[in-house]
Amino acid sequence: MALTPEDVVNKRFQPTKFREGYDQDEVDDFLDEVVVELRRLNGENEELRQRLAAAESGAPQAAAPAPVPSFTAPEPTPAPVAAPIAAPVVPSASAEAEEQASTTNLLQLARRLHEEHVREGAEKRDALIAEGHATAARVVAESEAKQRAQIGALEKERSTLEAKIEELRTFERDYRAKLKSYIEGQLRDLDASAAQAPSAGFGAAQGNDTPAPSFQGFGV
Numbered sequence: 001m002a003l004t005p006e007d008v009v010n011k012r013f014q015p016t017k018f019r020e021g022y023d024q025d026e027v028d029d030f031l032d033e034v035v036v037e038l039r040r041l042n043g044e045n046e047e048l049r050q051r052l053a054a055a056e057s058g059a060p061q062a063a064a065p066a067p068v069p070s071f072t073a074p075e076p077t078p079a080p081v082a083a084p085i086a087a088p089v090v091p092s093a094s095a096e097a098e099e100q101a102s103t104t105n106l107l108q109l110a111r112r113l114h115e116e117h118v119r120e121g122a123e124k125r126d127a128l129i130a131e132g133h134a135t136a137a138r139v140v141a142e143s144e145a146k147q148r149a150q151i152g153a154l155e156k157e158r159s160t161l162e163a164k165i166e167e168l169r170t171f172e173r174d175y176r177a178k179l180k181s182y183i184e185g186q187l188r189d190l191d192a193s194a195a196q197a198p199s200a201g202f203g204a205a206q207g208n209d210t211p212a213p214s215f216q217g218f219g220v
Contacts, residue, residue, distance in 0.1 A: 005038045022117055030113060034106070041102050048094075 008031055015024075 005035045005042070008035045008038065022121075026117070030110070034110070037102075037106055041099060045099060048098075 011031070013027075
């Protein structure tokens with residue numbers, strides 16, 4: 001089926017959503033160029049048909065015999081042959097060849113534009129993918145750096161707390177040892193006082209000067 005400019009103008013495409021495709025404005029502009037080219041080719045073809053028809057209609061008149069002269073020639077002069085009877089075929093073949101060449105050029109132009117659009121789309125896609133990978137790598141690197149910094153701060157805080165805990169444990173052991181020594185000393189004093197007279201023992205118990213363990217380490 002022959003393609004006419006009206007077919008191109010009246011052609012409607014279904015819109016797509018969320019799928020890859022071409023820019024609608026660019027497609028419309030290209031179709032406008034195709035319509036202009038088709039109309040130009042149709043005009044040239046029509047002009048060539050008119051020339052061909054005019055040449056075919058004028059061929060019999062050109063082939064009419066010339067008038068015979070009044071004197072008698074030694075030999076009859078043959079009628080002049082019409083200019084090129086087969087000449088009308090040349091414009092037809094040339095028009096067909098030109099039409100085929102124009103159609104081929106138009107198809108090559110459409111194919112080249114299609115390849116350019118596909119190449120540009122692939123380049124944009126690759127650029128977006130590379131940018132996405134770079135952004136993801138940067139975000140991951142920043143997250144890992146923050147995580148390492150937080151882990152370092154927590155390790156430092158844990159070391160500080162462990163040192164304080166060990167210090168408190170040492171203080172607790174020393175305090176328990178001093179308290180045990182103080183209690184044992186008090187018990188020995190009581191035992192020694194029990195062996196003496198009640199009055200003497202009571203006075204000795206009251207005069208015990210053994211110091212009590214200090215509670216300063218616990219903030220008491």
